[in-house]
Amino acid sequence: QWLESLNAALSSSSECNPTDPKRPPGWSRLAAPNSYPTEDTTGVETATLYNIGVRSVTPAESFKVHPRIDRFHIQPRLKKLQERAAGLDWATAEALAFGSLLAEGYNVRLSGQDVGRGTFSQRHAMMVCQESERVYVPLNHMGAANSRQRMGKLEVVNSNLCEEAVVGFEYGVSVEDPFTLAIWEAQFGDFYNNSQTIFDGYIASGEAKWGQQNGLVLLLPHGFDGGGPDHSSCRLERHLLLSNDPMDGHVCAMPNIYVAYPTTPAQFFHLLRRQVKRNFRKPLIVAAPKMLLRLASATSTLNEMSPGTCFRPVLDDPTTRDPRAVKRVMIVSGKLYYDLAKLKSENPLGEHVAIVRVEELTPFPRRELFHVLSRYANATDFVWVQEEPRNAGAYAFAAPRIKSLLPKHAELRYVGRSEYAATCSGIETQQAAEHMQLTTEAFDGLRGLVADLVIDSIAIQREQQKQLKPASVIAASVSHRWSNRAVYAAAQSSDH
Numbered sequence: 001q002w003l004e005s006l007n008a009a010l011s012s013s014s015e016c017n018p019t020d021p022k023r024p025p026g027w028s029r030l031a032a033p034n035s036y037p038t039e040d041t042t043g044v045e046t047a048t049l050y051n052i053g054v055r056s057v058t059p060a061e062s063f064k065v066h067p068r069i070d071r072f073h074i075q076p077r078l079k080k081l082q083e084r085a086a087g088l089d090w091a092t093a094e095a096l097a098f099g100s101l102l103a104e105g106y107n108v109r110l111s112g113q114d115v116g117r118g119t120f121s122q123r124h125a126m127m128v129c130q131e132s133e134r135v136y137v138p139l140n141h142m143g144a145a146n147s148r149q150r151m152g153k154l155e156v157v158n159s160n161l162c163e164e165a166v167v168g169f170e171y172g173v174s175v176e177d178p179f180t181l182a183i184w185e186a187q188f189g190d191f192y193n194n195s196q197t198i199f200d201g202y203i204a205s206g207e208a209k210w211g212q213q214n215g216l217v218l219l220l221p222h223g224f225d226g227g228g229p230d231h232s233s234c235r236l237e238r239h240l241l242l243s244n245d246p247m248d249g250h251v252c253a254m255p256n257i258y259v260a261y262p263t264t265p266a267q268f269f270h271l272l273r274r275q276v277k278r279n280f281r282k283p284l285i286v287a288a289p290k291m292l293l294r295l296a297s298a299t300s301t302l303n304e305m306s307p308g309t310c311f312r313p314v315l316d317d318p319t320t321r322d323p324r325a326v327k328r329v330m331i332v333s334g335k336l337y338y339d340l341a342k343l344k345s346e347n348p349l350g351e352h353v354a355i356v357r358v359e360e361l362t363p364f365p366r367r368e369l370f371h372v373l374s375r376y377a378n379a380t381d382f383v384w385v386q387e388e389p390r391n392a393g394a395y396a397f398a399a400p401r402i403k404s405l406l407p408k409h410a411e412l413r414y415v416g417r418s419e420y421a422a423t424c425s426g427i428e429t430q431q432a433a434e435h436m437q438l439t440t441e442a443f444d445g446l447r448g449l450v451a452d453l454v455i456d457s458i459a460i461q462r463e464q465q466k467q468l469k470p471a472s473v474i475a476a477s478v479s480h481r482w483s484n485r486a487v488y489a490a491a492q493s494s495d496h
Contacts, residue, residue, distance in 0.1 A: 189234025
């Protein structure tokens with residue numbers, strides 16, 4: 001009888017269709033993507049966002065809030081919202097994303113170690129009464145716009161330090177209900193290591209193996225800010241290695257995962273909303289902020305989240321005045337942008353540098369990046385800058401893809417830490433020295449590049465005077481040979 005059952009199972013296997021598994025009812029409202037997706041607008045009316053922002057920090061009546069929460073969290077948020085044009089921080093943008101989705105009927109589930117407060121005391125999605133110890137989640141008490149509008153629910157779960165079990169459970173939530181934004185946040189990005197088997201075996205490959213989509217979001221705090229080798233890296237390189245993004249750029253299968261390293265709260269806001277507003281589901285890994293949570297320059301306005309706005313995979317340099325004057329293009333992903341931008345503003349030759357941010361690493365935004373790079377027709381020096389060691393971070397993944405977009409004969413240089421066995425040094429002073437060295441190196445040789453630009457301009461002016469070749473701007477096709485430029489060599493060996 002046992003053999004007969006096995007033979008029957010073997011016979012029925014010929015009719016098995018692994019691309020059409022049995023799924024919960026909600027999946028029938030979604031589709032399997034068959035083409036490269038376009039970014040839909042995910043903006044919300046500013047008046048709605050303002051109301052959500054106020055409600056996100058409004059406690060219940062007769063609810064005694066901790067005085068420090070009121071002073072450092074509630075009052076600053078209300079003040080920023082009232083100013084309207086003021087920059088909003090990451091926690092506010094996240095609350096606006098959650099609240100706007102709840103108002104549209106979607107559920108949001110947030111789990112992880114101490115996620116209610118937030119690892120860096122930035123979120124406070126749940127409040128605790130100082131007298132009764134009653135827990136209150138403000139976003140669950142916003143109230144519907146009308147009686148027929150169904151409100152979603154925000155579920156905040158402070159889970160234990162058992163990452164494999166918790167991530168496995170949240171994967172199940174995202175599979176069971178595709179209209180719940182299921183999020184797992186690691187206390188630090190490094191802690192996801194303990195859930196690697198769930199990620200490899202289910203999250204990243206489940207659709208390829210069983211046709212099972214999932215929309216789980218993993219927020220993995222990432223960044224070198226003195227935390228040491230066990231509290232600095234979410235191992236971007238590991239996630240990117242699991243991506244099926246084609247190396248040669250030919251469009252083939254849809255991406256199996258999305259990996260993003262946003263640098264503004266508005267970008268984060270659009271990422272979260274996009275995850276459930278699409279008509280399909282893909283896992284999203286976010287290299288989440290730590291230092292940027294309270295960085296004054298890393299803020300966004302309500303207008304950047306208003307109707308007509310969306311997530312942008314590539315951000316051009318907003319300080320570039322004349323693209324024709326740019327000789328060096330730095331390509332960076334993540335928080336390092338702000339350090340480089342500060343040095344650029346202090347450098348007298350900063351106008352000849354453009355800093356381009358790659359906000360989404362996979363699927364790699366070839367079209368968007370090519371559109372931005374093509375603006376800098378006279379750039380001859382292209383540099384990838386990262387704070388991670390060379391054998392980590394996004395360099396190995398991004399470099400061959402970027403090189404295919406560069407002008408003929410152009411090279412992509414690397415600036416960053418050298419190969420290292422750990423994620424970073426455990427000595428804070430050494431880590432700071434390495435950071436200073438790589439950010440300084442990113443601006444080395446600018447004087448020589450500018451001298452080349454002047455020489456090329458003079459040559460073109462002479463050609464114009466001789467009426468050999470009409471030209472109104474600096475030509476992008478001027479021959480550039482580093483070894484024959486004495487002025488470049490001199491500048492390289494002297495002042496940078």
